[in-house]
Amino acid sequence: MTSSVSRVTGFVTHPVTVRVPATSANLGAGFDSLGLALSLHDEVTAQVTFEDTEVIIEGQGADTLPTDESHLVVTSLHHACRALGAPTPRVKLHCRNGIPQARGLGSSSAAIVAGVSLAAGLLASDGDGNTVDDAVLLRIAAELEGHPDNVAPCLLGGFTIAWTDPDGARAVRLPVADDVSPVIYLPSGRGLTTHARAALPGRVPHVDAAFNISRAALTVHALTSDPSLLLAATADRIHQRYRADVMPSTIELVEVLRQDGVPAVVSGAGPSVLAFDQVIRPVDGFEAIRLSVADGVTRL
Numbered sequence: 001m002t003s004s005v006s007r008v009t010g011f012v013t014h015p016v017t018v019r020v021p022a023t024s025a026n027l028g029a030g031f032d033s034l035g036l037a038l039s040l041h042d043e044v045t046a047q048v049t050f051e052d053t054e055v056i057i058e059g060q061g062a063d064t065l066p067t068d069e070s071h072l073v074v075t076s077l078h079h080a081c082r083a084l085g086a087p088t089p090r091v092k093l094h095c096r097n098g099i100p101q102a103r104g105l106g107s108s109s110a111a112i113v114a115g116v117s118l119a120a121g122l123l124a125s126d127g128d129g130n131t132v133d134d135a136v137l138l139r140i141a142a143e144l145e146g147h148p149d150n151v152a153p154c155l156l157g158g159f160t161i162a163w164t165d166p167d168g169a170r171a172v173r174l175p176v177a178d179d180v181s182p183v184i185y186l187p188s189g190r191g192l193t194t195h196a197r198a199a200l201p202g203r204v205p206h207v208d209a210a211f212n213i214s215r216a217a218l219t220v221h222a223l224t225s226d227p228s229l230l231l232a233a234t235a236d237r238i239h240q241r242y243r244a245d246v247m248p249s250t251i252e253l254v255e256v257l258r259q260d261g262v263p264a265v266v267s268g269a270g271p272s273v274l275a276f277d278q279v280i281r282p283v284d285g286f287e288a289i290r291l292s293v294a295d296g297v298t299r300l
């Protein structure tokens with residue numbers, strides 16, 4: 001927590017808007033650690049109100065997400081206010097959502113990062129509404145999400161390595177090589193991260209852990225310096241195969257693409273597939289979307 005947090009004096013009265021990117025976590029071998037920010041975004045505006053909390057939603061989730069205080073952006077904003085020693089305000093929230101939910105594109109992390117960033121933006125400290133640094137926001141956001149690999153690229157942008165210390169989550173952003181070309185294969189069906197995590201075993205064989213350590217380390221080199229190594233680097237043995245029963249067509253697509261020489265992985269906890277490819281392939285049951293590597297949360 002930055003020292004300025006103790007000087008919080010209240011909330012700004014003007015609206016604050018943040019833009020948060022989608023993220024693809026794991027990147028194959030880097031389970032719960034590696035992540036990439038991608039060019040799909042939610043844009044969220046919050047303004048403190050003396051009336052009841054109100055949530056207006058356009059775009060993804062407009063018909064399904066709650067519009068009261070149980071909305072994830074509001075609960076995250078409130079959690080961050082408490083963590084920063086501030087009261088929890090009622091807010092008017094306007095969400096313009098471009099990130100599909102429950103598809104392995106980090107929508108929950110985007111909502112959480114939006115909430116904690118809006119809290120930082122609304123807190124007025126010595127007349128300056130944004131005095132909480134990214135390291136503090138990362139710790140708060142990762143606590144809420146339960147794993148740091150999506151919230152890290154959502155906050156910092158680009159390609160990130162995240163890890164958890166006794167004090168909480170930490171992350172570094174690394175530069176991405178120019179010819180890294182992400183394509184997302186988006187299925188129409190949804191899959192909750194909690195379900196896909198429940199499919200994982202409590203232990204994995206030592207030999208598989210060793211396999212993944214070498215590939216995760218290689219992924220750092222491949223994404224930053226030599227994308228020709230991405231096929232070898234993105235092989236995984238500790239999570240994707242265990243998830244096959246809950247997303248069979250996703251795992252099948254990963255295998256078909258990899259057999260064709262395309263570095264392809266389950267995006268996050270699925271069911272989308274992330275491929276690094278110069279071409280977009282038509283695939284039955286999936287919408288192929290060309291994306292680029294994005295920056296992290298921005299205050300508009």
Ligand SMILES: Nc1ncnc2c1ncn2[C@@H]1O[C@H](COP(=O)(O)OP(=O)(O)O)[C@@H](O)[C@H]1O
Pocket residue numbers: 042061065071072073095097100101102103104105106107108109111191192193194268269
């Ligand atoms: N923009 C959003 N606003 C409010 N809640 C959201 C938003 N995005 C995601 N969520 C919540 O998170 C759930 C999806 O989270 P999760 O299963 O982790 O999928 P994802 O891979 O998209 O993060 C949604 O069902 C919803 O409850």
Ligand SMILES: N[C@@H](CCOP(=O)(O)O)C(=O)O
Pocket residue numbers: 023024025026031032033103104105106107108147149150193196197239267268269270
């Ligand atoms: N490491 C997590 C990543 C979850 O990402 P999401 O985008 O599906 O929320 C996991 O594999 O469970």
